[in-house]
Amino acid sequence: MKYIKYIVGAVLITSCSFATTVPEYSKAGFFEVEKSGRDVFNFNIGWRLLKGDAAGAEKPDFDDSDWAVVNCPNGLEYITSEASGSCNYQGPAWYRKHFKVDSDISDKLLKLHFEAVMGKCKVWLNGKPIGEHFGGYLPFTVNLSEHLNPEGENVLAVWADNSDDPTYPPGKPQTGLDFTYFGGIYRDVWMIATSPVYVTDANQANKVAGGGVFTAVTELTDELAELNVAVDIQNDFSKTAKVKAALTLLSPAGKKVAEEFQTLELKEGASGQVEKQFTVKKPKLWAPWSPELYRLEVKLTDKKGKALDAVATRVGLRKIEFKGRDGLYLNNKPYPGKLMGANRHQDHAYVGYSIPNNGQWRDAKILKDAACDIIRAGHYPADPAFMDACDELGMFFITATPGWQFWNEDPIFEQRVYEDIRGMVRIDRNRPSIILWEPVLNETMNPGSFAINAHNIVHEEYPYPGAYTACDIDVGGHEVYEVVYGHASSPEVYLKEERSVFQREFGSVSGVNTPNRMNRAWGEAAQVMQAKQYAESTLNKASWEMICAQPRQFVGGALWHSFDHFAGKHPRPFYGGITDAFRQDKYSYHMFASQRDVSETTEPMVYIAHEVAPFSSRDVTVFTNCEEVRLSVNGGYRVFQKQVKHPYRTKGHNPRTWETRDAKRVWATAQRTSMPHPVVTFKDAFIYEDTMQRPLKSDGKPWPADLRVEGLIGGKVVATAIKKVPVNGEQIVLKLEDRGVPLTANGSDFVMVSAYTVDKSGSLVRYQNESIKFEVSGEGEIIGDESIDANPRRMEWGSAPLLVRSTLKPGKIKIRASVLREGPATIKAGELEIESVPTADRFNFVEIGSE
Incomplete structure (x- = not known):
């Protein structure tokens, strides 16, 4: 991991710079395995949407030609950035998706996995009811095979209603709720095709402490870990099936750690379980500072070795214990701090x-x-x-x-x-x-x-x-x-x-x-x-x-x-x-x-919470994880230094005796000494009048108008931040805010791009109020328009955000930001080119959403 420091205007920002990678995500509860016999399709693309009710919308011949076409995740509508007070839509909505099934999976069992649909919902396939669900935060699965047309077009209809309903949780009316029931099919939808012998979904199997794949660490030391594995396998063949199950545990580096083979005979319509306890020697332990992940792969084959199904899940070998007054223990050691x-x-x-x-x-x-x-x-x-x-x-x-x-x-x-x-x-x-x-x-x-x-x-x-x-x-x-x-x-x-x-x-x-x-x-x-x-x-x-x-x-x-x-x-x-x-x-x-x-993964940092503006505080606030900080005002015309390293606890404090002492008195003695890295305040360090009317140096030149903070460890400067007095805005600067995860060309992903205004020196001008107009070309599109104050967007606290969504085609996206009314002396427009990356997902759709 490498850390970089860069300046947006005069704002020194410290952030992590990670290799650009697209993370691997679980799909319908499992991670994919190559040549598995299981096909998983992204079912998010191309849903027709009606925000409202429509009689007969579940029927396959219903005319939905004038409905909007959207991609999931979908929230029914775009909202403003101030969308409180129950101003969002609540009520019924209909989704309809037209799709076909490829011939190579038409003879498999087909299911649809909804990660979540807000409120209550009902699902039909080709006019036949195939499921319903109550509650907006948990997944559910419906079977497609029984009413599927394997050779022609199919129509899936979903009725979703995010209205207040006291019969399922949370249950409280939205007008009395401290959050909001935003509606729609707002998480992913996956279509899964398997052979009639497959690893079950835990919720669909509905077995107490069973179904699916269940892993649990039962013993753990630095020398070994015991991992219990249970796999639930279903046979929906019309005859008895003989199944070979291979369980393989892979290390975080991808090396085989342990393996187990078992054979089981499953009668028609019956399920069976494979159980094994793996012993891992010298385990790599999962912790917040070392999140090591093992991978368990489960592969099912028939008696001839043909792949029936395969899934993977990730395993973290760790031990958690809450020991009452002794607090939290992780991996047999007291949790630090x-x-x-x-x-x-x-x-x-x-x-x-x-x-x-x-x-x-x-x-x-x-x-x-x-x-x-x-x-x-x-x-x-x-x-x-x-x-x-x-x-x-x-x-x-x-x-x-x-x-x-x-x-x-x-x-x-x-x-x-x-x-x-x-x-x-x-x-x-x-x-x-x-x-x-x-x-x-x-x-x-x-x-x-x-x-x-x-x-x-x-x-x-x-x-x-x-x-x-x-x-x-x-x-x-x-x-x-x-x-x-x-x-x-x-x-x-x-x-x-x-x-x-x-x-x-x-x-x-x-x-x-x-x-x-x-x-x-x-x-x-x-x-x-x-x-x-x-x-x-x-x-x-x-x-x-x-x-x-x-x-x-x-x-x-x-x-x-x-x-x-x-x-x-x-x-x-x-x-x-x-x-x-x-x-x-x-x-x-x-x-x-x-x-x-x-530490090895965390760099020293300093941050100046001050804008060196005419109405800024005389006190300068600094956040740091260093031992000392030194503030230089106006290029060193005045210098202040503070030591911020301190004992973790008040001297003489014994936590075990708290219960026999006056809690308030003990709290008073411990109060101001325990934060790992206290806020540093330099009192009366910044006087704007002195900054703008500062004396000359010995060489006859003025002192710089700025604040400079240095963080020291062991007496050495290890981090620096600078804030300059900004002047008039000159240029819009655009910055991609992707946290190292690039925009993926799957028709659903979006990323934020921030527009900043800087002066001639590159200093960020916080108090700039222009409305910014955005333009996007290439393989991306803007989320929102003037109806929700998204485009144009008024700058607040030095920035204006833009959300850019990908198409299904990877490629370059050009973004331009300008003031709403450009003139010869207005702030100059800014441009940025980003690029979306391919997705590994397979899709099933016949049309593509544009909203």
Whole structure:
């Protein structure tokens, strides 16, 4: 890994530069295996869409010729970047897809796997009902074979309704909800073709602790790991089948570690299981700092050696233990420091929930770069691509069943929650990133009997070591949960507990006019206030400092929230993210990033949270992971230096004695000394008048008008940041924001391009308000138009975002950005050329979406 430092205007940005690669994603729950006998097709392209209801739309001869043609993931509509207050569409919608089946798979079993459809939905093939589903966050599968026309055109119809419905979770009306029910087929759709003998899908098989492929680490030391593997195989032949199963475990380097062959005889319509315990010597262990992934391949052949089916899953060999007051142990060792991160909702400006796989990955990478080693679901299971990224990048994840402040006494609601819990465990049980299961409904006063049942279901579905459930400490039935959620601002409550404690949401203050809810466009003072609120809260709310000061029993916390997100019940979005809804960073993002210690994979960094503007603060705020920082004002006319290295805990503090001491008094002595890398503030260091009316140097030339911060380790300068006083904007500069994951030519992927304005020296001009007009040519298209303020887009806080979506053809994309009304003295236009890369996906479509 190589780190680079570059300047956008006068903004020194430190970021990771990774080799450009397209990540591998799971498809319908598995990774693909070559020559497997299983064919997986991307089914996202070319759906006809009607936002509304239509009688008879399930019939194959229904006239849909005037419907829009779209590609999935699809959210029914594009939205503004301020899409709160329930302004999104809620109601029925219809999707119809015309498709044909190639002759080489027409004799196979065909299924369709929906990763998620928002709300409730029904599915028809050629006018015949083939399935229905309730709930918008979990996958489901329908069988196509029975009603398929193998030689001609087929019509698949999906009715989806994201209206309020109290009979399935979350259940709460959107107008009272702290997030939003964005609609549509908003995750991927896969068509799977297999022989009649195949590895099952865990949720479709519907077996407790069974179905599909189930892996679990049962023993682990530095010398060996025991991995239990169970594979469920179904025979849908009309006769008995003799099957040979080969299980191969590959190391992170791709070398064969272990192999097992078993033969089983399956009667017509019957299923059977293959089980094996692999022993891995000198295992490479999965951890946030070393996310090593093994690969388990399962191959089925008939008695003649012909391939029937093959799938792969990834395995992280790791051991998690919550040891009460001794806190979190990973791989038999105390977890170093606190496990810190953020919560994540899945919405995005303009597109709502419909984020493609690469976008999911980029979200994870953004958070990993911000020193987030744990993500909590808010408040439903995440997209499989986001989970794939967590496994590979080394991020723990707390997954949650859908729910938020709502309980329905109708028994069908409770039953559907239980179904969601089982589904949640089955889709994510193999992932090393899963550290906690949250099966209760978030912030809901549900019956204690329900909470106990929810906990028990998790352990029924995962009957191995390492399964831990978590819930709030004031929920009825919490006594059976292994981990409780607590608040670092109220240590007297959790100190009575023997269990480990995690703060599921820190940093947020209730209400809209609070120091943490800061729109990026509000500028320097607001962003500094937010960053300091998250670092060192002065409002008796938990912060980095407060959490890190707690004993080991308090294992960490997750910020509320990672990205600005939309809400149904508020007219204003939640502005408490460390980025905005486009994923453009705020100062607090860099404060988070500075909490990562310098190591082999983390470079020294300094960031100046100051814009050297006439209305900038006299205090200069700096974020750094260095031992010391030196601030030079106006080229060294004035120099300030601070030592920021400090003890991790207050001298003499013994966490084991907290329960017998006055918690508030102990907290007071530990409070300001525990954050890994405190915020540095140089008081009264910047005086704008002195900067603009500075004296001359000895050579008769003026001192430069700038701020320069150097980070030192061991007395040596290891990182530098510079901010210059900007003048009039001269040029628009475009920057691709792809986080090392290129735009993929699959008709669904999109990437953000940011337009900045810089002056003659290249300094970024933050306070520029022009409206920017974008033009795109080549193998890409702009998402959104003037109806949602996407194009043209007004600059805010020095930038204007553009979302560019790929076509199905890889190639060059030219982007031009200009001010809306160009003149002889206006800011000059900027241009950028990017290139999309080919996809390895195979497709099934007869038309291509244009929206």
